[in-house]
Amino acid sequence: xxxxxxxxxxxxxxxxxxxxxRARKLLRFAxxxxxxxxxxxxxxxxxxxxxxRRHFLRHARDEQRHxxxxxxxxxxxxxxxxxxPRSGYRADWLAPGERGLDDLRVEELEVDALLAFLHxxxxxxxxxxxxxxxxxxxxPPTRAVFEEILRDEAYHMNYTFSQxxxxxxxxxxxxxxxxxxxxxxxxxxxxxxALAGGISWLILTVLYFTLLPPFAxxxxxxxxxxxxxxxxxxxxxxxxxxxxx
Amino acid sequence: xxxxxxxxxxxxxxxxxxxxxxPIAAVQEERLSRxxxxxxxxxxxIEWCLDQAGIGPEALDAVVxxxxxxxxxxxxxxxxxxxFPRSWRAFPKAMKNSLGEKVWMRGxxxxxxxxxxxxVLFTEHHQxxxxxxxxxxxTQRAAILTxxxxxxxxxLSIGLGARRAQxxxxxxxxxxxxxxxxxxxxxxxxxxxxxxxxxxxEYKVMGLASYGRPTLVNEVRRLIRRxxxxxxxxxLDYFEFHTTAQRSYSSRFIDLFGPPRRPYEPIDLHTAxxxxxxxxxxxxxxxxxxxxxxIAVAVRQETGLPDxxxxxxxxLNGVANARILTDSGFERLFVPPAPxxxxxxxxxxxxxxxxxxGNPDREVPDHPFxxxxxxxxxxxxxxxxxxxxxxxxxxxxxxxRTADDLLAGRVVGWMDGALEFGPRALGHRSVLAAPxxxxxxxxxxxxVKDREEFRPFAPVVPIEAADRYFELPAGGARLARFMSxxxxxxxxxxxxxxxxxxxxxxxxxxTLEQSMAPRLHALLKCYGQRSGIPVLLNTSFNLAGExxxxxxxxxxxxxxxxxxxxxxxxxxxxxxxxxxxxxxxxVACSRSVAG
Numbered sequence: 001x002x003x004x005x006x007x008x009x010x011x012x013x014x015x016x017x018x019x020x021x022r023a024r025k026l027l028r029f030a031x032x033x034x035x036x037x038x039x040x041x042x043x044x045x046x047x048x049x050x051x052x053r054r055h056f057l058r059h060a061r062d063e064q065r066h067x068x069x070x071x072x073x074x075x076x077x078x079x080x081x082x083x084x085p086r087s088g089y090r091a092d093w094l095a096p097g098e099r100g101l102d103d104l105r106v107e108e109l110e111v112d113a114l115l116a117f118l119h120x121x122x123x124x125x126x127x128x129x130x131x132x133x134x135x136x137x138x139x140p141p142t143r144a145v146f147e148e149i150l151r152d153e154a155y156h157m158n159y160t161f162s163q164x165x166x167x168x169x170x171x172x173x174x175x176x177x178x179x180x181x182x183x184x185x186x187x188x189x190x191x192x193x194a195l196a197g198g199i200s201w202l203i204l205t206v207l208y209f210t211l212l213p214p215f216a217x218x219x220x221x222x223x224x225x226x227x228x229x230x231x232x233x234x235x236x237x238x239x240x241x242x243x244x245x
Numbered sequence: 246x247x248x249x250x251x252x253x254x255x256x257x258x259x260x261x262x263x264x265x266x267x268p269i270a271a272v273q274e275e276r277l278s279r280x281x282x283x284x285x286x287x288x289x290x291i292e293w294c295l296d297q298a299g300i301g302p303e304a305l306d307a308v309v310x311x312x313x314x315x316x317x318x319x320x321x322x323x324x325x326x327x328x329f330p331r332s333w334r335a336f337p338k339a340m341k342n343s344l345g346e347k348v349w350m351r352g353x354x355x356x357x358x359x360x361x362x363x364x365v366l367f368t369e370h371h372q373x374x375x376x377x378x379x380x381x382x383x384t385q386r387a388a389i390l391t392x393x394x395x396x397x398x399x400x401l402s403i404g405l406g407a408r409r410a411q412x413x414x415x416x417x418x419x420x421x422x423x424x425x426x427x428x429x430x431x432x433x434x435x436x437x438x439x440x441x442x443x444x445x446x447e448y449k450v451m452g453l454a455s456y457g458r459p460t461l462v463n464e465v466r467r468l469i470r471r472x473x474x475x476x477x478x479x480x481l482d483y484f485e486f487h488t489t490a491q492r493s494y495s496s497r498f499i500d501l502f503g504p505p506r507r508p509y510e511p512i513d514l515h516t517a518x519x520x521x522x523x524x525x526x527x528x529x530x531x532x533x534x535x536x537x538x539x540i541a542v543a544v545r546q547e548t549g550l551p552d553x554x555x556x557x558x559x560x561l562n563g564v565a566n567a568r569i570l571t572d573s574g575f576e577r578l579f580v581p582p583a584p585x586x587x588x589x590x591x592x593x594x595x596x597x598x599x600x601x602x603g604n605p606d607r608e609v610p611d612h613p614f615x616x617x618x619x620x621x622x623x624x625x626x627x628x629x630x631x632x633x634x635x636x637x638x639x640x641x642x643x644x645x646r647t648a649d650d651l652l653a654g655r656v657v658g659w660m661d662g663a664l665e666f667g668p669r670a671l672g673h674r675s676v677l678a679a680p681x682x683x684x685x686x687x688x689x690x691x692x693v694k695d696r697e698e699f700r701p702f703a704p705v706v707p708i709e710a711a712d713r714y715f716e717l718p719a720g721g722a723r724l725a726r727f728m729s730x731x732x733x734x735x736x737x738x739x740x741x742x743x744x745x746x747x748x749x750x751x752x753x754x755x756t757l758e759q760s761m762a763p764r765l766h767a768l769l770k771c772y773g774q775r776s777g778i779p780v781l782l783n784t785s786f787n788l789a790g791e792x793x794x795x796x797x798x799x800x801x802x803x804x805x806x807x808x809x810x811x812x813x814x815x816x817x818x819x820x821x822x823x824x825x826x827x828x829x830x831x832v833a834c835s836r837s838v839a840g
Contacts (some may be wrong), residue, residue, distance in 0.1 A: 027509065030708045034790060037452050038279075038790065041791075041802055042279055045279075045796075045798045045802050047283070050630035050631050053630075054631070057802065057805055057806065060806065074509065075507075075510065078507060078509060099384045163692075164494050197341075200337065200341060201337045204336060204340050204341070205333065205336070205337055208333055208336045208337070209330070209333070212336075216326045216330075218326075219323055219326035219327045219329075220326070220329070228426065228472050228473050228474070228476070228478040229422070229474040229475075229476035229478065230422065231420060231423055232420050233402070233404075233418040233419060233420055235417075237418070241309065241367055242366060243315075244315040244316070244348075244350070244351065245319060
């Protein structure tokens with residue numbers, strides 16, 4: 001594992017070197033943290049366990065604060081750029097934010113499964129954030145943001161684990177393994193969806209340039225003949241509700 | 246007849262159930278899923294509506310979708326063809342987006358609900374808006390004006406509505422302006438240019454407009470020209486919303502108005518750049534108002550009717566609504582509490598009931614409270630579990646204590662009865678505060694709402710006292726029923742109502758009839774007796790990025806995370822402990838973690 005990490009280090013350095021990309025990534029992280037905070041609020045609203053509710057609400061407050069830290073630093077980096085960056089490559093697969101790329105559906109999870117999921121995602125976020133901090137020597141303010149957030153991550157990892165053991169003393173290990181497998185499965189699904197998306201994009205783009213030109217010619221011609229201003233609504237359109245067009 | 250209306254897949258999905266011509270339930274999906282502006286197929290909302298009536302999907306006589314999916318697809322495809330080859334980037338995304346689920350709505354609805362396909366009906370988008378506006382308004386005959394970004398093809402429609410007791414009603418759309426020529430898209434383009442989120446930040450543009458001067462009106466008029474027949478057309482060289490999903494304005498637009506605002510930078514109104522953005526907002530607001538007023542004047546002259554019903558997202562623009570009321574010649578202007586797409590769920594169901602099935606007209610109760618009811622005992626249980634001080638009172642005592650809280654400068658989370666349908670908190674899921682000092686506005690912006698300083702807060706006032714504090718024109722009190730108009734605060738009250746008076750001396754006032762929300766009305770009266778002014782600041786009960794709260798537990802979690810001091814749900818009152826106690830709780834929380 002350490003070997004993989006050290007091999008990835010130059011890549012991470014490259015991801016975080018460019019100021020525009022760094023700004024975009026931090027702003028993206030801010031959104032992820034804010035979304036994560038809302039998920040935790042939802043979890044607090046769903047649970048009937050008052051201790052868990054307190055933890056989730058505190059965790060949600062932390063996530064909100066992290067979002068503000070990321071947003072503030074991202075905006076500060078944008079300010080030093082000569083012009084706003086166009087949406088470009090963020091390398092999210094290589095350097096994800098908290099929760100990685102997982103879509104969390106709080107309502108669909110039992111509380112123990114939720115805690116297992118949160119524990120793993122906090123652990124992985126802590127590892128990732130530590131890695132980002134380590135390659136950010138050239139940008140002390142951004143590094144300080146990660147430092148500060150990492151302090152909270154330790155609490156998040158601890159409470160999710162201790163609460164998981166409390167609510168599910170017999171099965172917590174099994175739950176953690178299930179959560180790990182769930183993350184793997186979701187990773188596979190993301191890959192498959194991305195692949196399918198790429199293939200469909202290619203097919204549709206080919207169709208666009210091969211099939212559409214004659215139709216486009218007629219559409220443009222009819223558009224030119226279309227008068228601007230009011231268009232009457234036919235009585236027939238006011239009548240039937242059976243049609244979809 | 247039992248008819249379910251559904252709106253989905255664009256901005257704010259919702260479901261509404263109409264039984265024997267009267268709405269039984271209506272709720273936005275976001276209020277149940279807790280995802281702001283949830284556009285997903287509204288399964289939770291449908292389930293709740295059916296539960297509320299105690300029926301299953303098999304008992305429905307019809308399910309009505311609020312627009313015609315194939316007609317919408319026709320527009321999307323035609324626009325792609327017209328913009329060939331510039332549309333090549335947008336084409337794959339648009340096709341995947343449409344062909345995935347959106348065009349197969351009959352099948353989607355049938356499979357989700359298990360209803361036969363023949364029971365699934367489709368209204369046109371602007372028919373739904375028109376029905377939501379006209380069939381819920383207390384008027385027998387009215388002109389109808391619906392305007393939004395876009396539905397299928399129409400972006401603005403003119404029509405007529407007529408109803409007689411115990412006879413079928415009629416809604417006839419006469420003419421329309423078609424995409425890409427759209428007032429909603431014009432306004433949204435400026436929303437994006439000013440760095441706000443489209444379909445969410447339009448309120449901010451309206452609020453910002455008051456800080457600017459309409460110095461760029463001539464420039465905005467280059468974007469939108471009036472056609473000889475009285476409609477309008479956009480100069481598409483300035484826009485890109487019809488060719489790409491990436492950006493709605495073109496480079497030529499930037500040449501005309503200057504660089505766009507960076508979304509993450511706050512607007513500093515003390516700088517030239519900040520004032521330029523405010524002037525842009527003021528200018529597009531002025532052009533929008535002028536265009537709407539001119540169209541409304543023509544409709545008034547053509548129909549000779551005294552009443553106008555407005556629907557569509559543009560009808561959420563309270564400043565424009567107030568100008569239409571005062572300048573168009575209409576005596577009354579009706580805007581429903583949910584004029585946007587969510588309200589189309591109710592509109593579609595009512596349209597099917599009255600017009601498709603020809604059922605006799607029935608009066609629709611004139612309030613917005615069609616959602617789930619709050620349970621005070623649930624709040625009491627939560628508070629007890631967390632060791633928060635919690636009391637239960639009978640109504641008179643609760644009202645008096647709340648008035649005292651407000652007078653003492655406390656911020657009150659107020660949950661009462663059924664949830665509002667539509668984007669505004671109209672007294673059942675509200676954050677209430679004293680309206681007198683500007684510091685209260687700043688405190689709410691900072692500690693509760695976390696939003697820009699230029700956004701105003703709205704007041705609520707008993708309808709019988711409204712004229713004393715606000716300059717309401719004839720018909721203004723009606724328009725203010727659902728907070729749909731912005732009117733001047735009387736100059737002599739502006740300093741004493743500083744928290745709700747906008748920079749230009751106006752306020753988006755809600756005039757409250759006792760029958761609509763009796764407990765809030767009683768609170769206003771009680772507060773008026775103590776403070777001398779029966780006006781309260783009323784803002785929606787939610788935090789930034791979250792939907793308005795629905796159940797007690799959501800109110801409670803919002804209360805815990807914000808600067809709200811007191812929470813009321815039904816007859817239960819929870820007050821926040823002193824800050825030292827909260828600190829102790831947090832310390833205890835940390836210790837338990839460490840342990």
